[in-house]
Amino acid sequence: MNYTHLLEKKEIRASVPCRVDLGGTLDISTFYLPLAHLKPASFNIALDMRTHVTLSTWTKGRIRISSKGFASAEFDRDTVRFDHPMGLMFAVARYFDADGIHIQINSTSPPKSALGGSSAAAVAIIAAFYAVLGEPINPKKIVWLAHYIESSVAGVPCGVQDHAAAAFGGVNLWEWQMGETGPEFERIPVFENTQDLVDFNDQILVAYCGIPHVSKDINKQWVDAFIRGETTAIFEKIVEITKEFYRAVKTKNFSLAGELMAQETRLRLEMTPEVLDNTGKKLFERAVALNCGARFTGAGGGGCLWAIGERDKILDLALAWKKLLEPVPDAKLLDTGIDTNGILI
Secondary structure, three states: OEOHHHHOOOOEEEEEEEEEEEOOOOOOHHHHOOOHHHOOEEEEEEEEEEEEEEEEEOOOOEEEEEEOOOOOEEEEOOOOOOOOOOHHHHHHHHHOOOEOEEEEEEEOOOOOOOOOHHHHHHHHHHHHHHHHHOOOOOHHHHHHHHHHHHHHHHOOOOOOHHHHHHHHOOEEEEEEEEOOOOEEEEEEEOOOOHHHHHHHHHHEEEEEOOOOOOHHHHHHHHHHHHHOOOOHHHHHHHHHHHHHHHHHHHOOOHHHHHHHHHHHHHHHHHHOHHHOOHHHHHHHHHHHHOOOEEEEOOOOOOOEEEEEOOHHHHHHHHHHHHHHHOOOOOOEEOOOOEOOOOOEO
16 A cells, blocks of 8 residues: 555644553563463553654655665565564564555663563554544554564564553553454553653663563563473462552552562572673662662563552662763663653644
8 A cells, every 4th residue: 555645735743752661571471371360460660762654655666665774675575584683573564554654763771671672663653653544543452463473483482561651651561361253462551640750760770781682582481481390389479569569659659669579589690690681780789788679671682671669769779870881882771751651642
C-alpha cells in the first residue's frame, strides 16, 4: 500500500515512554504458563525518556528507516530483511504493507540501554500507522500486535512488559495469564493518586553504565535453564518477591522495597553472574550499603541500573553513584522521571 496520498499533506508523529522494571522474564510465556498457579506478574515504571516516531513519504516501492544510534537502512518493499539490526521496525512496516515510506525514530534514552527502547519504538510505529489509517488507538491491541511481531522475528522468546509500559505509561503491576482465546494481561496501577506518582520520583534513581546490552544472550540462558528444570524454584521465588515488592511500593514502605529488590537481583546473579558488568556490580553494592535496592533493567548485561529507597537514602546514593560513574566513558545518572502517559499522537 502506497501511503503517499495519506502523508503528502502532513507527517504523522507518535511517541511512547521507555521503562525500568522488576520481575521481568515472567512476562515470557515460557515462564508464566508453567507458573500460572502462582499468577506471575511484572512491575515496571514508564520513564519520560520518550521514543519519538515520524512517518513521512519516500520513494515508491521503498521503505527507509532512520534511527538514532543506528545506520539508516533502506530496502525494496519485497526484499526487506528482518535479520537486520532494525528488522523489528521493518517487520512492523511490512505488517502494514508499507510502500514509499520513511520511518524516523528518535529515542531520548541511550541506545541499547536495556530500557525497552526497541519494543517501545515498535509500539510507537504501530500507533503512527493506525493514526495514518484513521483507525482507533487501542493500547491493548497495540501491545499484543507489537509483541507478536517482535516474537516472530527475534529468534528468541519475547516478553510483553516493554510494550505494555510503552502503550500505557505510569507505574503498574502486570499480571500475565491465559484468557479464553489467548494470552492476556491485567494492568494494576500502583498509585491511584496523581500526587503519589509525583512523589514517587523522589524514591527512585536511574543510571546508565556506559556499556550497551545484548538482552537475548542472558534471556536465552534463563529460558534454557528453566526449560531444563534447573531454575524452577528460583523463578517461583521471583514471582513471590515481585508481588511483595508491589505491595511495599503501594504502601510506601520503600526501605522494604529496596530489600526485596536486592533479593531479586541476587537471585538473578546466582543464575547469571554476567547480568551485572563491573560498573553495575559497584553500583549495586553501594546501593545496598546505603540501605537502598538496585537492579539492572531488562535482561541486564550492560545498559542501565535503577534504585529504590527512602528519599534521604536516594539522595545519598545519587552522590555516591555519580562519583562511581565519573571515570566510566559515557556513564551517567539519567535525568528522568515517571511518565504518566503512554501512546501520544
